[in-house]
Amino acid sequence: MTKRRDLYLYLTLICFFAIIAIFVVDGYMGVYDTINITAGERPQKIDPDFWLRPEAMTYETWVAWGEKVFFDYEIANHRLTGYTAEVNASVWRSQEKVRDLVTQPLTINALSSGRVEWSIDTAELVPGGVTQGQSVQYSIRVRRDNIEWRIIININPGSLPAPPKPAIRPAQPG
Amino acid sequence: MKINYILYGFGILLCLSGVGYLAVQYVKYLSELGRLISLLLTIGMFASLGKFFESVGW
Numbered sequence: 404m405t406k407r408r409d410l411y412l413y414l415t416l417i418c419f420f421a422i423i424a425i426f427v428v429d430g431y432m433g434v435y436d437t438i439n440i441t442a443g444e445r446p447q448k449i450d451p452d453f454w455l456r457p458e459a460m461t462y463e464t465w466v467a468w469g470e471k472v473f474f475d476y477e478i479a480n481h482r483l484t485g486y487t488a489e490v491n492a493s494v495w496r497s498q499e500k501v502r503d504l505v506t507q508p509l510t511i512n513a514l515s516s517g518r519v520e521w522s523i524d525t526a527e528l529v530p531g532g533v534t535q536g537q538s539v540q541y542s543i544r545v546r547r548d549n550i551e552w553r554i555i556i557n558i559n560p561g562s563l564p565a566p567p568k569p570a571i572r573p574a575q576p577g
Numbered sequence: 578m579k580i581n582y583i584l585y586g587f588g589i590l591l592c593l594s595g596v597g598y599l600a601v602q603y604v605k606y607l608s609e610l611g612r613l614i615s616l617l618l619t620i621g622m623f624a625s626l627g628k629f630f631e632s633v634g635w
Binding site: 411 | 629
């Protein structure tokens with residue numbers, strides 16, 4: 404009778420620890436994206452769990468006109484098999500594609516990671532500059548398989564050299 | 578003495594609600610297969626616990 408009682412207790416403990424193990428292993432396994440953005444001199448990191456939040460639709464960042472924005476897209480393959488995907492990043496405005504930034508096939512070994520880098524020159528994107536008091540929004544769409552992340556870039560007026568002021572001539576006497 | 582049992586009950590309820598909250602947060606990030614296996618293991622765990630208490634004489 405005691406043996407059977409112990410058996411039930413052990414079974415309970417085994418089930419409990421198996422549930423904890425599933426929480427840990429299943430949480431770790433998968434393919435995770437991390438995007439590092441350097442806008443101006445400000446580095447920002449978008450962790451994988453950012454996109455898992457229900458309220459997270461897009462990530463937003465700001466940059467002054469004339470500066471470059473650097474992207475470092477890291478894909479971590481936490482699986483026991485290899486992972487192959489094509490990564491595509493493009494710039495969009497008003498639901499229209501402006502240009503492709505990068506298209507790169509990626510093969511990542513098991514329990515390893517791969518990365519794709521690209522950059523945007525805001526001066527090329529908005530050649531005429533941005534008028535004071537306004538900002539221009541572009542969205543960067545990063546696609547991997549059927550997953551798409553959106554990053555909004557607000558291009559603010561940079562510190563452009565002030566236009567030369569007209570010389571004021573002193574009033575002529577008489 | 579009665580107040581002690583009320584406090585024990587209150588503490589147990591807080592523990593259970595905390596564990597439940599954490600479990601819900603974890604389950605959100607689990608895959609479908611992970612959820613299914615966790616559910617089966619939970620059923621197995623409570624069944625074994627029930628049998629254990631039954632054998633103890635509760």
